Amino acid sequence: MIGPLRRWRVMRPQQRKSSYDVVIVGGGVHGLAIAYELARRGVRDVAVLEKQYIGAGGSGRNTAIIRSNYRTPEGVAFYDESVRIYEGLAVELGFNVLFSQHGHLTLAHTDAAVAGLRVRAEVNQLQGVDSVVIDRDEIRKIAPALDLSDHPRYPIHAALFHPPGGIIRHDAVVWGYARRAQEMGVHIHQGVEVTAIDLADGRIAGVQTTDGPIRAGTVVNATAGWASTIAAMAGVRLPIVTHPLQALVTEPLKPFLDPVLVSATLHVYVSQTDRGELVIGAEIDPYASYSHRSTLAFMETSAAHVLELLPSVAGVRVLRQWAGICDMTPDFSPIIGPVPDVPGFILDVGWGTYGFKAGPVAGRRVAELIATGTTPPVLAPFSIERFATGSLIGEKAAAAVSH
Amino acid sequence: MSFLIDCPLCGPRETGEYRYGGELQTRPLPDSPVSTWSAYLYERTNVAGIERAWWFHRAGCRRWFQVERDTRTNEVIRVGWTLPALTTGAGADG
Numbered sequence: 001m002i003g004p005l006r007r008w009r010v011m012r013p014q015q016r017k018s019s020y021d022v023v024i025v026g027g028g029v030h031g032l033a034i035a036y037e038l039a040r041r042g043v044r045d046v047a048v049l050e051k052q053y054i055g056a057g058g059s060g061r062n063t064a065i066i067r068s069n070y071r072t073p074e075g076v077a078f079y080d081e082s083v084r085i086y087e088g089l090a091v092e093l094g095f096n097v098l099f100s101q102h103g104h105l106t107l108a109h110t111d112a113a114v115a116g117l118r119v120r121a122e123v124n125q126l127q128g129v130d131s132v133v134i135d136r137d138e139i140r141k142i143a144p145a146l147d148l149s150d151h152p153r154y155p156i157h158a159a160l161f162h163p164p165g166g167i168i169r170h171d172a173v174v175w176g177y178a179r180r181a182q183e184m185g186v187h188i189h190q191g192v193e194v195t196a197i198d199l200a201d202g203r204i205a206g207v208q209t210t211d212g213p214i215r216a217g218t219v220v221n222a223t224a225g226w227a228s229t230i231a232a233m234a235g236v237r238l239p240i241v242t243h244p245l246q247a248l249v250t251e252p253l254k255p256f257l258d259p260v261l262v263s264a265t266l267h268v269y270v271s272q273t274d275r276g277e278l279v280i281g282a283e284i285d286p287y288a289s290y291s292h293r294s295t296l297a298f299m300e301t302s303a304a305h306v307l308e309l310l311p312s313v314a315g316v317r318v319l320r321q322w323a324g325i326c327d328m329t330p331d332f333s334p335i336i337g338p339v340p341d342v343p344g345f346i347l348d349v350g351w352g353t354y355g356f357k358a359g360p361v362a363g364r365r366v367a368e369l370i371a372t373g374t375t376p377p378v379l380a381p382f383s384i385e386r387f388a389t390g391s392l393i394g395e396k397a398a399a400a401v402s403h
Numbered sequence: 404m405s406f407l408i409d410c411p412l413c414g415p416r417e418t419g420e421y422r423y424g425g426e427l428q429t430r431p432l433p434d435s436p437v438s439t440w441s442a443y444l445y446e447r448t449n450v451a452g453i454e455r456a457w458w459f460h461r462a463g464c465r466r467w468f469q470v471e472r473d474t475r476t477n478e479v480i481r482v483g484w485t486l487p488a489l490t491t492g493a494g495a496d497g
Contacts, residue, residue, distance in 0.1 A: 228449035239445035241425070242474075285405070287423035290451045290475045295405040297419060330445055387445045388438060 011054070011178055014187045016211060021045040022370060023207055023216035025194050025230055028059035029170070029356055030348050031222035032177035032188070033363020034370075036093075039184035041371045046186045047216075048178075049209060051193035055174035058224040061324030062356040063247050063281040065260050065271065067104045067165035069131045071120050074381040075333065075395045076127045078361060081378065083164055085360035095176030097168055098274060103259035104165025105143060107309070109154035113265060117160040124162070131162045145256050145310050152308045154265050165260055167271050167279075170356060177363075197233040197345075204234070204344030218370060220346045225290065225325035227349035234342050238335065239387050240327045240350050243284040244291060246298040248321035250313070252276030257310070266305040278313065280306055284326055284353065294321040328352045331392040336366060336382040337375055346370060347384060354395075406477045408470060411484060413463040424457030424467065426450075427486075451475055455486055 022038060024031040027050025035048045050056070066086055068079035090097045108114040117133050124131030136148045139159050148156055178188055189211070196208035197219060206215035221230045231238050257272040267283040282302050285295075299321055307314055327350050329335060335350040348366050351358065365376045375383070381393055407415045426447055431439045448454075454474045459467050471480040 226451070228447070229451050232448075237442070237446040237448070239447065240449055241447055242449055242451075287418065288426070288449065288454065288456070288474055289477055291477045293405070293477070297405060297417075388441050390441070 011182055011188055011190075014182070014189070016187065016189055016192075016214070017047070018213070019206075019215035020047040020187070021216065022047070022218045022220065023214055024048045024220040024222050025207070026050065026057070026222035026224070026226075027054040027178070027188060027190065028057050028222065028224060029055070029174055029177065029359030030059075030224070030351070030362050030366075031220070032174060032181055033359050034220060034222060034348065034366045035186045035188070036177050036181040036184070037363045037367030038370060039181055039186050041367055043367070043371050044185035047214065048181070048186065048188045049192045049194055049207070049214075050188070050190045051210075053190050054178050054188065055171055058324050058326065058351070058355055059174050059359070060171055061247070061322060062170060062353075063269065063271065063279050064167045064170045064356065065104070065165070065269065066099065066168050066357045067162055067260070068129050069104065069106065069120060069124050069160060069162040069165065070395060071123060072393055072395050073123060073127060074393055076124055076129055078378055079354075079358060080127060080129050081364075082358050082361035085364065086168065087164075089173065089176065089360060093176035093180045095172060095179060097172040097176055099166060099168045100274060101164050101166035103142065104162040105139065105259045105261050106160040106162070107156050107261065107263045107265075108158045108160070109156060109263065109265040111157070114158045117158060120160055129162075130164055131160060134159055134161045143257065143259055143261065145312055146261070147309060147311050154263075154308065161259075167260060167273065169274075173356075173359065194230065194233070197230070199234065199342070202342065204342065218344050218346060220348060220366065220370070222348045224327055224349070224351050224355055227327045227347075231347070231349070234339070234345050236339055236342060236345065238347075238349065238384075239330055240335075241288045242290055242325050243287070243328050244289050244323045245281070245284045245326045245353055246294050246302075246321060246323045247279065247281040248294075248299055248302060249273075249280070249319050250278040250316045251319050253278065253313070253316065256312075261309060263305070263309060266308060268302055268305040268309070270306055270309065277319065278306070278316065284328065290325055292323045292325065294323045326351070326353050330387075332395040333393040334358070334362070334382050335384050336362065336379050337369065337384065339384060406479065408458060408479055409482050410460045410463055410466075411468050411482055412466060413460060416460070416463060420460060420462035422459040422461045424459055427455045427457065427469065453480065
């Protein structure tokens with residue numbers, strides 16, 4: 001991956017300064033979107049520090065699914081704003097992000113799951129999100145390849161159909177944000193790892209990096225997988241446990257599958273990319289780990305579950321599989337906002353398995369928070385204080401987790 | 404299988420037989436302030452390195468035990484019913 005990226009110069013190398021107003025740790029979609037949105041607001045003395053290359057972490061490892069049919073009003077409002085930004089992002093950034101809104105089907109295999117989908121449809125519709133429960137006949141029209149008979153171990157009873165959902169080219173989102181942010185004056189430094197955070201009188205004073213110290217009054221933790229490690233540098237303990245999440249991709253096939261398919265019962269989601277490959281994801285590995293190694297157990301179980309849904313892909317070969325690492329919070333919701341004990345330290349972390357689809361809205365709202373110094377209402381439910389006050393969110397429609 | 408864990412009773416078995424029970428923590432005293440309890444309930448060291456954690460052999464002897472493991476590589480360093488505290492403190496305490 002790194003070879004072609006180096007040859008195709010999305011970005012210009014920039015001379016690092018010794019001081020910035022804002023230093024953003026993590027060059028994924030979140031960090032780059034924050035940088036771009038800050039620049040749009042006129043805050044341009046900004047540096048994004050990425051220890052590998054931009055999009056090397058979760059932003060380049062997710063299964064690129066975009067949707068807003070969540071279960072809590074807080075979640076739906078948040079992700080819906082993100083979908084709307086994604087819809088105009090290619091025009092806004094001047095970079096084709098290949099957003100294909102082919103629809104999204106959440107399958108229910110039990111009566112309890114159908115009841116859950118009805119609740120979600122009601123919550124979604126109250127927020128103005130296009131989301132409706134459909135029966136087998138309607139599912140067949142949208143996804144004829146699905147096995148809708150009574151033969152599978154878990155027959156499909158109904159589905160939540162979410163037409164604005166779809167898939168996107170996740171690298172393009174990262175590159176588009178990076179390029180535009182850089183054009184607007186933001187510095188993006190790849191291969192620079194933060195090794196310590198400097199505090200002065202209890203507030204943020206800068207960071208130490210593998211490329212020397214950088215002074216900054218505001219430091220944003222926009223890492224995924226390393227949120228606890230970066231926060232610990234500022235003496236902050238987070239309610240996060242890091243788990244691997246695996247995915248695989250098959251050889252390309254002729255287009256036969258329009259919507260994204262998700263089955264919580266079978267712990268699998270599958271979509272067909274514009275190139276024809278099937279991208280298949282699962283639930284998180286059930287133990288804390290920072291390992292990026294993928295496992296045979298994942299491939300075996302995912303393949304078996306996909307075949308329950310789509311028997312016709314039995315002879316299809318797997319091209320590759322990989323893993324990313326996800327920062328899971330106890331309520332499957334992110335932690336966004338300032339840290340009361342450490343002025344100048346801003347969190348945009350805990351994005352679990354749902355971070356990519358929220359990148360644009362998190363970027364816009366965190367930038368608003370930094371630029372204005374006040375927390376936008378849409379971010380308020382996600383503050384770190386919610387754990388001390390017991391105001392957890394409980395987003396039970398998060399993907400890749402069993403409930 | 405992703406890696407093996409050496410159950411103190413049953414010997415080496417694949418990870419899928421076990422349930423992960425989270426990093427070792429020190430339980431606060433009953434009359435501790437609410438803030439201490441909420442930190443105990445939610446905050447984790449979540450170390451990228453050597454971790455001490457509880458594991459449960461659900462498909463075997465159904466006993467809880469402790470595993471010292473490098474979370475970066477999943478290398479299991481040692482197992483025991485209880486492990487002595489780590490001198491570095493990493494992952495050993497909440």
